[in-house]
Amino acid sequence: MIVAGCDIGSLTAKVVIMTNGKILASPVIKSKSRPEESAKEVMDMALSKAGLCLDAIEYCIGTGYGRGKIPFVNEVISEIACHGKGARFLLPTARTVIDIGGQDCKTMKIDRSGKLIKFITNDKCAAGTGRFLEVMANVLGVRLEDLGALSARARAPVALASTCTVWAQAEVVRNINEGKSIEDIGASVNEAMAKRVAILVNSVGVEKDVCMSGGVAKNIGVVKSLERLLGVKIKKLKLDPQIVGALGAAVFAKEKLEGGAE
Template sequence: MFVAGCDVGSLSAKAVIMKDENIIASHVIFARPEPAESARTVMEGALNKACLTMEDISYCVGTGYGRNSISFAQAAESEIACHGKGAQWLKPQVRMVIDIGGQDAKAIRIDETGRVLRYAYNDRCASGTGRFLEVMAGSMGIELNDMGEVSSQAKNPVSLSNQCVVFAETEIISLINAGRDLSDIVGGLHKALSHRVASLARSIELESEITMTGGVAKNQGMFKSLQEALGVKLVCMDTDPQIIGAVGAALMARQAAAENG
């Protein structure tokens, strides 16, 4: 039996196909203008990798901010529940998940089954999101995917006084014009974002086993900075952290398919 999870976010879309206990295909794309188009395109990519068609999928669960636009999904679940389920399935010892998405950041406490116990999220200000890093990368003329490597060279990370994206962008341009090293600026950005996210996590009490999910988790500079801000060693995912929400959705699809016979 094949099942699928489709996670449509504001910056990217992810799809995962599972058979039994195995992930047999996954696909990630940049988000299209319309969530429905993102869903179709990313699922086609995953199906092609698995040499399957949509008719082969017994059940599909959608998640992410565009979950209600996924026409081929039989059900929709919150990304909070899906990240919790996916993270615990991949790393059973995990009891807290920090997900930095394109439009929000979430801290999620879970039990030994991946069930959500408590959560907190910030969706009112872009300064705690992946969108913040994307805008700042554009201001500095570097690729978003290169920020981790650039920050690894930082010797004296800058201290940013502005949390607001608009004012922070102006501040960064001023720092560049003043001749500050790009690595120190990126290091300062990671530090500022990490402290904001760490405060969010502390608002629901930290756990000892914490992991980071979402595309930002692939940024090693941000990963290291968040560890320092939290004061704990994060559990590193062996699977692409960007697809964890889709994995959780696929697990929920598997459960629903079994219950429905």
């Protein structure tokens, strides 16, 4: 039984191809301007990696912002449900899933089977999303993937306005001009981000185990701050946290074929 999940997000597009609970391919690409192009390209990549043709996929579920435009899917499911499902697959004890994507941030509570019980999303502005970190990394002149490590090396984190990305950017520039170290500013960026996310998580309530999906889960500074703010350990997922949505979609596809949820 070969199934696939296809997650077309605003910044990246992901596909997971699975057979009998084993992942055959899970490529990630930058999204194109049109979701259908992204979908085709990332699926082609996945298929060639897995050595399969499209017809071999027995069931495919689409998710993400672009899910309505994916040509080859059998069904679509919201990314909120998919992230919950994917996280549950990787970490059966997961009850709270924090997903920080490029444009939004969501927190989901799931039951033992991975079914969504409660969720909240924050998508009204960039502060509190991956985009915030991207902008700040850019201003600081560090690579996005290096931003997280700055926290550990900070000595005296600076105060940072964090309600609005545009203003926070101005503050970062001012701090740079005042000669504050990149580490101190970077740590504050990560902390500011974590604080905004913590409000959301607390709104639905923390229940163990907690895990994170989405690109920001790779930022160790944000993760550490969040752990401190929430007072829980955030369990690391065994896979690239960016593909959790696509993985969840693939798991849904598998369940579909097997006839109903587990």
